[in-house]
Amino acid sequence: MDPRALILTIRTHWLKLAITTFATSSLGIGMALTTPDTFQAEARVFVSVSSAAQPGSSVYSGAQFAMSQVASYAELATTPAVLGRAGKRIGVVIDPSTIHAVPNVDTVIIGIDASAGSPIEAAAKANAVAAEMVTYIPTVETRLID
Numbered sequence: 558m559d560p561r562a563l564i565l566t567i568r569t570h571w572l573k574l575a576i577t578t579f580a581t582s583s584l585g586i587g588m589a590l591t592t593p594d595t596f597q598a599e600a601r602v603f604v605s606v607s608s609a610a611q612p613g614s615s616v617y618s619g620a621q622f623a624m625s626q627v628a629s630y631a632e633l634a635t636t637p638a639v640l641g642r643a644g645k646r647i648g649v650v651i652d653p654s655t656i657h658a659v660p661n662v663d664t665v666i667i668g669i670d671a672s673a674g675s676p677i678e679a680a681a682k683a684n685a686v687a688a689e690m691v692t693y694i695p696t697v698e699t700r701l702i703d
Contacts, residue, residue, distance in 0.1 A: 597672045598679035600687035604630060604665040604694075627660040630694055631667045634658030634686055639693050643685035651682055658686075 558566075567574070604623045633639055635653045644651045657670045667690070671682035 593674060595672050595674065596676040596679045597670055598676065598683040600669045600671075600683040602630075602667045602669065602687050602690050604667065623665045624663070627665055627667060630690065631658040631660040633693065633697070634667070634669055634690055639686060639689045642693065643682070643689040646685045646689065647681045649678070649682075651686070655682065656686055658690075 604627050635656050635658065640651045640653060640656065655672045659668045659670070660666075661668060669683050669686050669690070671679045671686065673679040673682055
């Protein structure tokens with residue numbers, strides 16, 4: 558298309574172009590202004606096995622056991638038992654959809670991600686869930702051993 562044809566097309570359809578540009582810009586600005594802010598925070602939990610818990614076992618077998626349990630422990634992060642205790646710890650009800658626990662591949666670390674409307678609340682949720690995991694997991698393991 559040569560420049561003269563392009564200018565003629567723009568002159569002919571300038572109103573459609575202006576309305577489309579205005580409408581899409583207004584829609585984008587409206588969505589940006591009405592979407593609530595969401596902040597995320599992460600806490601990490603290191604999983605280890607006490608050698609006293611398994612007499613006669615080696616450090617290596619304890620590490621292997623911990624690594625095999627990490628995925629299961631990550632699932633516990635969003636259970637009512639953990640979220641209920643964590644919510645009591647910080648004084649709010651924690652919605653399970655705002656917490657995601659992800660086991661880091663080939664490690665004994667669980668990443669706990671929390672989202673909220675403020676950075677302080679997101680950090681409080683992540684830290685509370687991590688703290689409750691530290692106290693809850695041994696009770697589950699103790700029940701399994703007994």
